[in-house]
Amino acid sequence: MPILEVLELAKSYGSVVGVEGLTLSVEEGEIFGFLGPNGAGKTTTIRLVMSLLHPDRGSITLFGVPLRGEAASVRQRIGYLPGEFRPYVEMTGVHFLDYMARFRAGAPKLRADLLDRLELAAATLERPIKHLSHGNRQKLGIVQALEHEPDLAVLDEPTLGLDPLMQEAFYDIVRLLRERGKCVFLSSHVLSEVEKVCERVAIIRDGSLVALESIEALKHKCPRRLIVVLDATVSSKAPLLPGARLLAQHGERSEYRVDGDVRAILQELTTCPVRDVILPEPDLEDVFMAYYQDGDA
């Protein structure tokens, strides 16, 4: 059973489209990446899932229960970190965590572990939040979202303001949640972090979904770069390759874009005076750029 199912979701702000016809589902125990640049509709989607906004059309199902109205009881199983985490700044860190935790049933069983992993010391938590750095506030946000070990964690740009070490600590936390069978819906525009921790990703553009697949499948579909280094003593003319488009040539080095199967190309290359062939593994950035530069992959 999908933990989260979104069907034909639409939300507009006057004439501005927030999301349009969005359909996706997140399975149990999955770390799901939600990618898109600022303004693509990620935060609108998340706010719709959290019932902070009401959809114009479409439906959302959480844990098999159609989301109608507020569905406060369903939120017992959800942890939420907004894209712009703005807590009660007059409170101390520990007071804020206690206050939020009291709205939930049960003890915040992961708090000590999360504080330890994110290196939030007791002395830091005793200070008013307004005196905390942006990074420490973000850590506080992560702790309040995850301390009750939610079945679904909805995290909007969770590593914003975290230093690289803390980002790694956060990825470990996400992996820990996966090991425990929890589901994470991770919105980000940092492609490397999505690639590190997510199994599947959805890419959203102008409020519409343009891709929804496993990272491996996306990479496979993505146009790849092929670099051919010619033996200049024989020929310096870039060969014509089937299914490949020449992008640039710098001396003996030619760069192609390959949209389909590479086997025919490799076969063709065996007949050319080639010194080296470089076929880099596409990363998520290539996939992302392909969707955003070309319109579709």
Add this chain to the structure above:
Amino acid sequence: MISWNYITNIVRQHRLFLLFTFIFVGLFQVLILTFVVGADLLGFVEQFLRQLPSRMQVLFGEQFMAQLSINGAVAFGYNHPLVVAMLIIVAILLPARHIAGEIEAGSLELLFAMPIKRYRIALSLWLVAGGMLLVAVAGGWTGTGCGLLLFPEARGAPILRVIGVGLSLWLLVFTISSYTMLIASHSNEGGKSTLRAAGLTLVFYFMNVAAILWPRVDFLSHFTIFHYHQPQQVMMGEPVLGKNAAVLGALALVCAGLAIRQVSRRDVPG
């Protein structure tokens, strides 16, 4: 139905201001009684009032003369612009800050993502605002009580009417708090909600003054909330409290109901 966690947090945030208001309103009542009991001002005030234009005499004359009695002084303490203004500040700031202000600050987003129905938050806010205003009015009752104990001449003041006049003031400010909540429930900015609610309150106030000054527009008095707070009449034993309480109470309930509905249904922008 309500959230004690939320209520406790609101009280904790405003406890110092609430204590200040309690003491301020209380001391004011003691001061008023001290003023009336400690000096023979009747002749002086009569002379002074004769110097005023006739319309001003209408506005202030009857009230002032009545206030120079013990009952009048007690009533005056619950109708003095300073006391009313102080309580109106509490009445407006609480809902404006905790609905529109928190939407603006982003903290309400976190609260609405918790497993608690929004109407419980809104209802709790309405009730805690009412409770805090009642505590502030209780400061007045405490002050009046202290004044009556301090000045044996004042002991004739009927306690039930003192309580009634305090309740009348409480209903007035609770109504203001309720319509502020309705205004804030439609807004995303605390400052704007505060200004709108304060503006509406000022309009009501000036409508009341106009209705007193100009008989031609005295029909306006029925449409202003200040007309339904009549401490002099309550202290003089006139049976106005029931009707006034019904009007203000109904208005407060309708505004709160609409505000709670709006808070439950509205979008919370980022």
